[in-house]
Amino acid sequence: MIAVADSNQPRDADIRRWRQYLADEQAEAAVYRDLAGRRSGEEREILLALAEAEGRHEEHWRQLLGDRVGSPKKGALRTRILGLLARRFGSVFVLALAQRAEARSPYDGDADATSAMAADERIHEEVVRGLAARGRQRLSGTFRAAVFGVNDGLVSNLALVLGIGATGVPAATILFTGIAGLLAGALSMGAGEYVSVRSQRELLDASTPNPATRSVLSHLDVAANELTLVYRAQGMTAAEAEVHAREVLRTVAIATDALDLSKLTVATEPEIDEHEAIGTGMGAAVSSFCFFASGALLPVLPYLFGMQGIAAIIVAAVLVGLALLATGAVVGLLSGGPPLKRALRQLAIGFGAAGVTYLLGLLFGTSIG
Structure with a gap:
């Protein structure tokens, strides 16, 4: 069978x-x-x-x-x-x-x-x-400064080194130019980040409701209900502001009877702490300075070790290329995007900018010669 x-x-x-x-x-x-x-x-x-x-x-x-x-x-x-x-x-x-x-x-x-x-x-x-x-x-403020810092350091100093190197000047001149670019850029980035983040935090502080306002809610004229103006100023329609204000005042009345006004607010609190997302001015400045300097150091490393000519340019480009791939991949991982795509995009942008300055350096060196 x-x-x-x-x-x-x-x-x-x-x-x-x-x-x-x-x-x-x-x-x-x-x-x-x-x-x-x-x-x-x-x-x-x-x-x-x-x-x-x-x-x-x-x-x-x-x-x-x-x-x-x-x-x-x-x-x-x-x-x-x-x-x-x-x-x-x-x-x-x-x-x-x-x-x-x-x-x-x-x-x-x-x-x-x-x-x-x-x-x-x-x-x-x-x-x-x-x-x-x-x-x-939790890390977006200092991380943003770090990514911008290292990427700017890599691209700007590579472009500077390649542009100067293409003119045919001595290796010592390229080295000192790269170091000067490192220090100038790192200081500029650090100062710029501090001012930017500090200013943004001050603007947020100016837009944050005053907590002392809670203490006067129980004394508002319910008939006039000027609390509606607060919500209308925040973007609500007149009808929405009226409903929301009456609800808040009803809560005030209950809290007043219970002698507990500590938990009342006159505005909807954001779910995300924008101050935390931005970071601190000093943290952003230090992070930006250090990462710019670390990125800007890579293009000058070959010259620090005595290399010169086309060999130094190739080594500098390879070092920076690897770093650009790494930073792009990290950003991709953190954002949930494809790391390889982000890495290649970072590499293309960086090498594109450096390539333009190298070509300009070649043209400038030829015209001088």
């Missing part, structure tokens, strides 16, 4: 795919648990809840596999690398990578995954995006 294959039996390819999904879910749950181990409070609870959700997905694949689970498999390489980073660092960069990983979920196009699982992965991406946004907010 010829045995007939059971059409309900999964194919070998399906079993392999399910086993890989199972391993990936286990690895992702471990990543979230490792991240939770480096957090506290609400963030820890959210990360543990994500790990629990990945555990539910894991159970789905276990049920499909039944007694075909087999020996444990390793998760995807990127997930294992993410787990290693989570155990060692647990920083916003790891959350940004986790956000990208959630965006690549294959469940949308897989008939063996439930619609709930596919929806979960979409929601997980937004949850991780929110957690990463908190970290981005």
Whole structure:
């Protein structure tokens, strides 16, 4: 008798795919648990809840596999690398990578995954995006100054060194020109960042409601209700301002009876602390100065070590190119974008600017000669 294959039996390819999904879910749950181990409070609870959700997905694949689970498999390489980073660092960069990983979920196009699982992965991406946004907010002020500083240092000093070098002047002249460009640019960037951030914080302070205003709310004329003018000045329509003001005054009356006015506000507080997002003037200045100087140092390193001519120019360009790729990739990781694309964009912009000054230096050197 010829045995007939059971059409309900999964194919070998399906079993392999399910086993890989199972391993990936286990690895992702471990990543979230490792991240939770480096957090506290609400963030820890959210990360543990994500790990629990990945555990539910894991159970789905276990049920499909039944007694075909087999020996444990390793998760995807990127997930294992993410787990290693989570155990060692647990920083916003790891959350940004986790956000990208959630965006690549294959469940949308897989008939063996439930619609709930596919929806979960979409929601997980937004949850991780929110957690990463908190970290981005905490470092965005000094990080912005650092990125601008190192990138400006790399590009401006490379352009300066290549432009002067193309004229054919001695290596010593190029070296001292590069050092002068480093110091001038770093000081200028530091001073500029300090003034910029300080001014922005002062503008925010001027736009922040005066907390002392809360103490007079209980004495307002309810009939006149001038509180509506506050909300109209903030952009509400007259009707919206009237409704909101009456609600605030009703809350005032309740708080006054309870002798507790400490929690009242006369304006809607922003969910994100803009002062924290901007950073401090001194922090931005120091960060900008140091990173500009570190970036501007790379183009002059070959000349510091006695190199000259085309060899020094090539080495300077290679060093700066690697640094531009690195800074572009870091920005890509932090923003949740593709690191390679951001790195290549940074490289193209930097080399484009430096190439123009090099060509001008060649033309200037030829005309002098």
